[in-house]
Amino acid sequence: MNSILVLTITATLIFTSFVSAKDRNDLTAAEKEMVGHLYAKVRHHEKVTKAREAHEAAVRHYHEVLRKAMIAKKPEIEPALAKIRMNPGLLADAIWQRRNRDFLKTLDFPMGSLSNDERDRWNRAMSKLRSSPTTQTFSKGLEANRQRQAQLRKEQGQAFSNFRSKAREQLSKIDGGLQPIFEKFDQKKSSARSASDKPDTKLPHIPDLNMPEVKMPDMPMPDFDQEC
Numbered sequence: 001m002n003s004i005l006v007l008t009i010t011a012t013l014i015f016t017s018f019v020s021a022k023d024r025n026d027l028t029a030a031e032k033e034m035v036g037h038l039y040a041k042v043r044h045h046e047k048v049t050k051a052r053e054a055h056e057a058a059v060r061h062y063h064e065v066l067r068k069a070m071i072a073k074k075p076e077i078e079p080a081l082a083k084i085r086m087n088p089g090l091l092a093d094a095i096w097q098r099r100n101r102d103f104l105k106t107l108d109f110p111m112g113s114l115s116n117d118e119r120d121r122w123n124r125a126m127s128k129l130r131s132s133p134t135t136q137t138f139s140k141g142l143e144a145n146r147q148r149q150a151q152l153r154k155e156q157g158q159a160f161s162n163f164r165s166k167a168r169e170q171l172s173k174i175d176g177g178l179q180p181i182f183e184k185f186d187q188k189k190s191s192a193r194s195a196s197d198k199p200d201t202k203l204p205h206i207p208d209l210n211m212p213e214v215k216m217p218d219m220p221m222p223d224f225d226q227e228c
Helices: 002-025 029-042 046-073 075-086 089-106 116-130 133-174 176-196
Strands: none
Touching: 046 075, 075 089, 116 133, 133 176
């Protein structure tokens, strides 16, 4: 269970770092509008077009040099590189898989020191643990807690709704002239709901806190002196 706790804490730290990075790097609505507008204006300029062509040529050259270096180091890699040529995204996937493994080795994970046989034995035992009464009871407790939290959020939302309704009644009693303002608010809400039903309507970007956006960095040249 200690290893599970360590994994949970590490995943939380990684998630928090992604969210923090996203908060720091997100463009404002005005910046997005300005960047998008100017990009459309200049992307076909002669200098920009030539620079893009030079960049694409450099990328092709880089990947060709990378491919030849990998084949020279280990010729049996060629079938895998053929797959990557058909689907370049596989290269990023392979690099990130290795990078994640190397990253885990830098942490204090007991699993990092295990051999393949030991890891397989551990995983078989963990599989049995997951189906044990202890784990099932724990899982049921987590699910019950999740349902309680969902119910609390629902009750909180209803409480806010009731408050807004009663506050509107009180405001109307305080100043009957506020009714036209309420009607404008209602029209605005109705328009927003109608717009959200139209697939072609452009809505402001709202970050999804549950699925943070992760920008992949430039892929580095692998260290060919290191055994794969």
